[in-house]
Amino acid sequence: MTPQSGRSPVMADVARLAGVSHQTVSRVVNGHPNVRAETTARVQRAIDELGYHRNSTARALVTRRTNVLGVIAFDTTLFGPAQTLAGIERAAREAGYFLSIVSLDDVSPAGVAEAVDYLIQQSVEGCIAIAPQRALVRALAAVPGPRPLVAVEGGEGSGLPVVCVDQAQGAHDAVRHLIDLGHRTVHHISGDPEWLEAESRVAGWRRALEEAGAAAPEPLVGDWSPRSGYEMGRRLIQRRATGEEVTAVFVANDQMAIGLLRALGEAGLRVPDDISVVGFDDVPEAEFLAPPLTTVAQDFAQVGRVSLRVLLDELGAGERPAGEDAASGPPPAPRLIVPARLRVRQSSGPAPAPDPHR
Amino acid sequence: MTPQSGRSPVMADVARLAGVSHQTVSRVVNGHPNVRAETTARVQRAIDELGYHRNSTARALVTRRTNVLGVIAFDTTLFGPAQTLAGIERAAREAGYFLSIVSLDDVSPAGVAEAVDYLIQQSVEGCIAIAPQRALVRALAAVPGPRPLVAVEGGEGSGLPVVCVDQAQGAHDAVRHLIDLGHRTVHHISGDPEWLEAESRVAGWRRALEEAGAAAPEPLVGDWSPRSGYEMGRRLIQRRATGEEVTAVFVANDQMAIGLLRALGEAGLRVPDDISVVGFDDVPEAEFLAPPLTTVAQDFAQVGRVSLRVLLDELGAGERPAGEDAASGPPPAPRLIVPARLRVRQSSGPAPAPDPHR
DNA sequence: GCCAACATTGTTAGCGTTAACAGAACCGGC
DNA sequence: GCCGGTTCTGTTAACGCTAACAATGTTGGC
Numbered sequence: 001m002t003p004q005s006g007r008s009p010v011m012a013d014v015a016r017l018a019g020v021s022h023q024t025v026s027r028v029v030n031g032h033p034n035v036r037a038e039t040t041a042r043v044q045r046a047i048d049e050l051g052y053h054r055n056s057t058a059r060a061l062v063t064r065r066t067n068v069l070g071v072i073a074f075d076t077t078l079f080g081p082a083q084t085l086a087g088i089e090r091a092a093r094e095a096g097y098f099l100s101i102v103s104l105d106d107v108s109p110a111g112v113a114e115a116v117d118y119l120i121q122q123s124v125e126g127c128i129a130i131a132p133q134r135a136l137v138r139a140l141a142a143v144p145g146p147r148p149l150v151a152v153e154g155g156e157g158s159g160l161p162v163v164c165v166d167q168a169q170g171a172h173d174a175v176r177h178l179i180d181l182g183h184r185t186v187h188h189i190s191g192d193p194e195w196l197e198a199e200s201r202v203a204g205w206r207r208a209l210e211e212a213g214a215a216a217p218e219p220l221v222g223d224w225s226p227r228s229g230y231e232m233g234r235r236l237i238q239r240r241a242t243g244e245e246v247t248a249v250f251v252a253n254d255q256m257a258i259g260l261l262r263a264l265g266e267a268g269l270r271v272p273d274d275i276s277v278v279g280f281d282d283v284p285e286a287e288f289l290a291p292p293l294t295t296v297a298q299d300f301a302q303v304g305r306v307s308l309r310v311l312l313d314e315l316g317a318g319e320r321p322a323g324e325d326a327a328s329g330p331p332p333a334p335r336l337i338v339p340a341r342l343r344v345r346q347s348s349g350p351a352p353a354p355d356p357h358r
Numbered sequence: 359m360t361p362q363s364g365r366s367p368v369m370a371d372v373a374r375l376a377g378v379s380h381q382t383v384s385r386v387v388n389g390h391p392n393v394r395a396e397t398t399a400r401v402q403r404a405i406d407e408l409g410y411h412r413n414s415t416a417r418a419l420v421t422r423r424t425n426v427l428g429v430i431a432f433d434t435t436l437f438g439p440a441q442t443l444a445g446i447e448r449a450a451r452e453a454g455y456f457l458s459i460v461s462l463d464d465v466s467p468a469g470v471a472e473a474v475d476y477l478i479q480q481s482v483e484g485c486i487a488i489a490p491q492r493a494l495v496r497a498l499a500a501v502p503g504p505r506p507l508v509a510v511e512g513g514e515g516s517g518l519p520v521v522c523v524d525q526a527q528g529a530h531d532a533v534r535h536l537i538d539l540g541h542r543t544v545h546h547i548s549g550d551p552e553w554l555e556a557e558s559r560v561a562g563w564r565r566a567l568e569e570a571g572a573a574a575p576e577p578l579v580g581d582w583s584p585r586s587g588y589e590m591g592r593r594l595i596q597r598r599a600t601g602e603e604v605t606a607v608f609v610a611n612d613q614m615a616i617g618l619l620r621a622l623g624e625a626g627l628r629v630p631d632d633i634s635v636v637g638f639d640d641v642p643e644a645e646f647l648a649p650p651l652t653t654v655a656q657d658f659a660q661v662g663r664v665s666l667r668v669l670l671d672e673l674g675a676g677e678r679p680a681g682e683d684a685a686s687g688p689p690p691a692p693r694l695i696v697p698a699r700l701r702v703r704q705s706s707g708p709a710p711a712p713d714p715h716r
Numbered sequence: 717g718c719c720a721a722c723a724t725t726g727t728t729a730g731c732g733t734t735a736a737c738a739g740a741a742c743c744g745g746c
Numbered sequence: 747g748c749c750g751g752t753t754c755t756g757t758t759a760a761c762g763c764t765a766a767c768a769a770t771g772t773t774g775g776c
Contacts, residue, residue, distance in 0.1 A: 010762055021726050026764060034723055051502070056481055057418045058762035062731050066415060077444050082435045089434075089461050098458055098480055103447050120411055122456055144409070226646040258643045265648040285616045288584040290623040290648060368732055379756045384734060392754055416732035420761050718776090725770070735760085743752075 009050040018046035068098045070119035070127040087304020112139035126311045132195050148314035155196040161333040163307040170296040170340030171204025174278045179212045182351035183248035188219040189232045191252040201252045222256050229259025237267045247351045254279040272349030292345035367408040376404035428477035428485040429459045445662020470497035484669045490553050506672035513554040519691040521665040528654040528698030529562025532636045537570045540709035541606035546577040547590045549610040559610045580614050587617025595625045605709045612637040630707030650703035
């Protein structure tokens with residue numbers, strides 16, 4: 001039988017054309033040694049002539065390895081998740097893995113279970129969850145989902161390996177920077193409290209104030225959106241109007257900082273002359289705001305690379321026979337932390353001279 | 359043989375536990391009719407007990423359908439592509455398809471060929487390319503890549519089905535809006551000229567000026583980044599200093615508009631009192647800039663939905679026997695256009711009174 | 717020239733599923 | 747009670763590939 005022109009060619013077609021067995025074709029395709037150079041060339045010619053591509057499905061079936069990794073994310077259009085995802089994607093491709101991505105619409109246990117199911121259906125070999133939310137981590141740890149599973153920004157106590165940016169340190173550096181500029185205290189507009197990142201940034205802010213012996217004002221709670229930054233900015237202006245000293249604000253992300261800048265501008269307050277503002281994320285436009293925003297940069301590409309490496313390590317560990325090194329017990333889930341870096345620009349400046357009205 | 363605790367269970371294990379043949383299990387799993395309710399229940403119990411999941415690889419091998427669609431994108435961290443991707447992802451999941459995504463680092467034929475190969479390796483059934491760049495479309499149309507293939511923002515003449523936002527109309531509306539406010543002409547900061555979107559927006563800008571009988575100043579060429587917006591803003595200010603009338607600027611995206619606002623602010627020019635600015639994209643922070651930015655919104659979710667539908671249509675068309683309707687010849691590649699919508703905010707206002715110095 | 721060792725190739729048997737066909741059990745009408 | 751037609755279930759054979767083994771050359775040392 002000649003190869004059907006309708007069907008795409010299979011190994012047997014190549015084998016027939018090259019005058020060898022299909023196994024020899026397999027050996028050539030997989031770069032096995034012990035194939036005569038002349039044979040390799042002949043097979044290669046046949047492959048080119050037919051436009052043959054190895055059927056990954058059949059290969060996966062017999063090798064029991066799909067080479068697919070899953071990624072669970074919440075909202076891939078947000079700056080952080082999008083960057084992290086891009087980092088993972090690049091690292092995965094370099095490592096020869098394919099990626100299957102699920103974006104969650106909500107973090108309910110049902111939604112998470114559905115997403116996990118979607119990935120299991122595809123026989124992913126392992127999974128990375130970009131899981132910055134408390135509820136998501138809970139749901140993931142509870143579901144008998146795909147393993148191994150690595151949590152990015154996952155928080156502790158989940159029993160999962162975690163890769164995260166040192167949010168608390170970044171926040172601490174930002175606040176410390178403001179205190180060094182002479183501000184007596186620093187206000188805070190936090191992110192959505194359901195997010196672990198919001199919590200870590202609050203913690204870093206609070207620690208820096210404590211270390212400086214400064215009182216921590218009640219934080220204003222936003223939800224990451226520019227709108228909430230704007231609204232919290234107006235509240236802050238109200239506070240100021242009642243006589244409270246407001247000379248510096250640490251905002252949990254750049255988008256909210258943009259909203260805050262808008263609110264301050266509307267109220268006729270100058271940045272940094274009247275109030276200093278520091279953001280978090282270092283979005284590309286931060287440098288071009290009015291004024292250019294002091295902020296904290298995260299190396300998302302590295303987070304992606306590291307989390308993939310952790311996942312591949314876990315995959316490798318799973319292959320080793322259990323109990324081989326039984327004396328040491330199961331190794332604890334690793335927790336890798338990527339540093340954050342302060343970028344000082346013009347939105348932060350020295351504290352203004354004390355208000356003569358007071 | 360009892361099911362090995364190491365291996366995950368297969369149909370045969372379920373069949374043994376339920377006391378039926380594996381084929382009956384298959385029927386239950388696939389929801390075939392003609393299975394007795396009592397049998398279905400027994401099989402379902404066995405499935406639950408063993409935690410059985412159908413092996414999608416084996417299924418794909420025999421059905422010759424992987425249920426995987428490929429997406430080729432250039433930079434998924436940019437606003438437009440990220441939104442489009444999210445739209446496609448959601449639509450694909452709803453349609454029961456999996457997605458495999460490749461982010462290109464460069465649009466060279468070699469890079470594109472590699473990406474295409476990556477998708478072919480995975481036996482994708484079809485492909486969507488988020489291909490806003492001229493070189494990318496060229497490379498894609500040339501490569502004997504995966505088919506069917508739908509191009510998002512792909513431009514014409516490629517012979518591929520295309521889904522795109524009506525960039526030219528959006529740009530036209532933006533410029534028209536400025537003219538209606540009394541501006542005698544509108545300057546333009548364009549995007550990277552390698553991008554088709556940049557070209558369409560230039561075309562829309564030019565047409566609106568022509569229709570109004572206004573002269574079109576030389577456009578300033580940016581590259582979408584806030585930095586280039588800033589730099590082109592400074593050039594614009596130079597033009598103004600030489601006596602050229604610059605009262606309104608249409609900027610090809612919001613990020614560059616942010617850079618422009620910064621440049622204008624530095625130069626002491628007020629928006630919109632001295633100069634009106636209109637952007638494109640309607641990023642979430644546009645509403646909270648100083649001043650809130652008039653811009654053009656694109657419905658990326660709809661682009662995602664529509665492009666998936668076009669792809670599925672093409673898939674369906676491929677299944678039908680060729681020549682069945684031979685008289686009409688092959689149907690032309692469809693070209694679907696999603697409208698864009700102007701969002702008027704405060705960065706655009708009436709033209710200032712003519713400069714008394716002139 | 718013979719044997720061991722190696723290099724090279726072919727043969728066979730799955731991987732876990734679905735499709736196609738083949739039986740078996742059951743139904744109502746005569 | 748027997749028949750045609752359902753309804754349900756089981757058997758067998760792919761899908762395209764790799765692993766394991768078997769069977770050939772091919773080489774080199776004596």
